[in-house]
Amino acid sequence: MNRSYKILAVGVLACILVIALTPYIWMLLTSFKGRLDILSPEPRWFFTPTFDNYPAVFIDKAYLPLVMNSLVISIATTVLSICIGAPAAYVFARNDFPGKEDLFFFFLTTRMAPPISIAVPLFMFFTLIGLTDTIYSVVIAHTTFNLSLVVWMMRGFFAEIPKEIDEAAMMDGRSRLGAFVRVIIPMAAPGLAATAVLCFILSWNEFLYAFILVAFEGRPLTVGIPGLITPHGTLWGQVAAVAVVATLPILIFTFLVQKHLVRGLTFGAVKG
């Protein structure tokens, strides 16, 4: 009785897994298909793979610089968010001051703010100071919303380190800041790494801010994607190739941070 339930449950889960994964696998297959295989009305699961789509879009259509832009934007955003956000999180974890929780909530609103509402005035502002169409504008925009993730996640990680550790480090003659940099940061390293990877993912996947702030120079991969779709004669093999490059690194990263994913996605509310 119990055993048959279990078989039924595993069967259902297997079906769901197929539904969850097949679309992505199809995209992966499409990126290795020739034109005829893609346009065949009968879906072709088996075909002679071709590798033409990748060079066609990344070299001939010059999408390779977009990958570089995505990388530079994501890495710069991550480094900035961590360097600015982690110290603030440490203060939230250790210190007490009037209005602390209000300020903490205020940081949350930066992550929750609808991009469309912030991007419009940000666009006007960056136009004013001549930063639109540069990587800097996107890095700044991404940093503001990633900051809140760092502050919210790292507060929890820092709070888990007993205060006695700070105390011991200071007994050894370290200054308050010295204790933070030399002792607390290394102890929080796993959490810090997970937070950094999540920042990277969020920045890499982001579309709307980048789409509004940079049209040509400095646009990341996500912004380059819509340009490949035309009303007629979209080259789906090339589109799929871009989509694969835009998603595969993230999936690998996901496996790395799975342990901390729950915490990151719930702003530290659920430990997972």
Place this chain on the structure above:
Amino acid sequence: MSSQRISRIAPRESATLHREHVPDKPLQRPRGRFLLDRGASLPLILPATILVLIFLVGPFGYMTYTAMTDLSYANPDQNGAFVGLDNFRHLVRNDPIFWHSFWLTIRFVLVAVGLEFVFGFAIAWLIWRFVERQRLLTTLFLVPMMLAPVAVGLIWRLLLQGDFGMVTHYLHKVGLLSQSSAVFSSPSLVMPTIIAIDVWQWTPFVTLIILAGLMSLPKPPFEAATMDGAGPWRQFVDILLPLLRPIIALVLLLRAIDAFKEFDKVFILTGGGPGTISELLSIYAYRVNFKNWDLGYGAAVAFMVYLVVLIMCSVFYKAVYWKSAGAAGR
């Protein structure tokens, strides 16, 4: 609002410094020895605060101001004269497309998040009850949610192509789709399709977090209930659901806030079409601002989007404040 809060800190800051110079004056509040002193904590917390003030509160203030002007890049006569609340008045009273988008977005949020919750909860429960090696399986389930939303839009556009889409083909074969036509140009199919894609993408999110909640449930209440002869259904309703309530609230709110802001996928899939049938609020705000270049009115629309999200956000904060939810999650 926040600048007030920060300025509230500043005067006390000087008071602390003052206290240090007068050691015989008793401390008003006993403070733990290992709290950072103000002098050391300010440089740590200020950069983050200032950055957010400049690049978030600044734009927000500017948007609020722009919303009260007639600024438009498309019409040279409208060069940003102050018009008070005219934009909002027009928005609320005479803009059927705004209200169409608004209710469309509300319906989208309710249906999509509702379905995601039901499916996500069921899957999490199945994994929790019947699967031993949960981590590997959960990771595989997560794939749709980790993809860039733009890529999700692309994938489904490819799958649902009229003449050669893989999913279209099989749906037609099973008889669920009358003819192999383009789903996204059909007024009656486009929103259900977008909702289905959103459910495909975000159900794993619900699963992941509910599963984390299930795995952290304490054992004793269930053991006691079994001893008292309570069946599985009673245990589910009377023990499991109440224990999970903070996490359920958290998941629903986070998803609702995100769904309300939905832009990327729909932009790639339909661009709001056909006509305005799938024009969610974000897409409408985008169109007013960057297609019509009607920036004053667009700012008013963006302001309304922000307002709704802010309300949901403060509900989130009140309902599942991170400490209490953390205690439940442990």
